[in-house]
Amino acid sequence: MDRTDTRFSAPRRLILQGIGAVALVGLGNIAFVSSAFAAANDKYPEDAFKAKTEADAIKALYGKTAEASDKVKLDAPEIAENGAVVPVSVTTTLPDVTSISFLVSENPVVLVASYKIPAGTMPSIANRIKMAKTSNVIVVVEAGGKVYSTTKEVKVTVGGCGG
């Protein structure tokens, strides 16, 4: 019993205790991170809807910056006569799509809609959004753990915010 207790020399024991302490702290962090992932899967992205810029909204949604992709096809009118109802749709050939979001750069709230795409659901969505004024419409696709985007300017003749 005595010999096995002193298997490790004092310094080695100290180091192992230190590693143990760090590991415990690390475990605490893992709990945070995994709850963030779990939350990300079904929780409403409150923070993303508070973001003031596209980059902030995308960061809040996906934790990354988006790279432009020509594999994301955004269909929106050149000119929207009624900014309150602008039909916008997207489709992509990117594989393993997990989420698609729509942003309007000049809207008071930049993020308009974010969709979760479980496996087996097609990466194509059509919806109708409000545009306050002529602006870029940005669609963001999360696929295979990376984030891609495509942008199109849509001119608005009558603003969609009641003005």
Add this chain to the structure above:
Amino acid sequence: MASTIRVRATSNGDITEVQALIQHPMDSGFVKDAKGEIIPPHFIQQLTFEYDGKSVFVADWGGGVSKDPYVKFSFKGGKKGDDLKISWVDNKGATDTTTAKIQ
């Protein structure tokens, strides 16, 4: 009580296409009424579609989605006669649910 949700889900054997139209003001909270007072935000925050007990689509919406929101998407699977369950919850905590048969 009539539902606010109108759904058409059609299966071509392989893929089911879903179109949903929901009655909801989707007030963004940025518009003023005739008296010049802000109309408070009142919009659907989350809309979910479930097939066979599993989520096939989740929409997280803000006030920037048009009034009486419309959305169209498709998913693999889904047979004629099967149920598709749709639910939404808005920022005031109100909810509505409906079940539609895939045609």
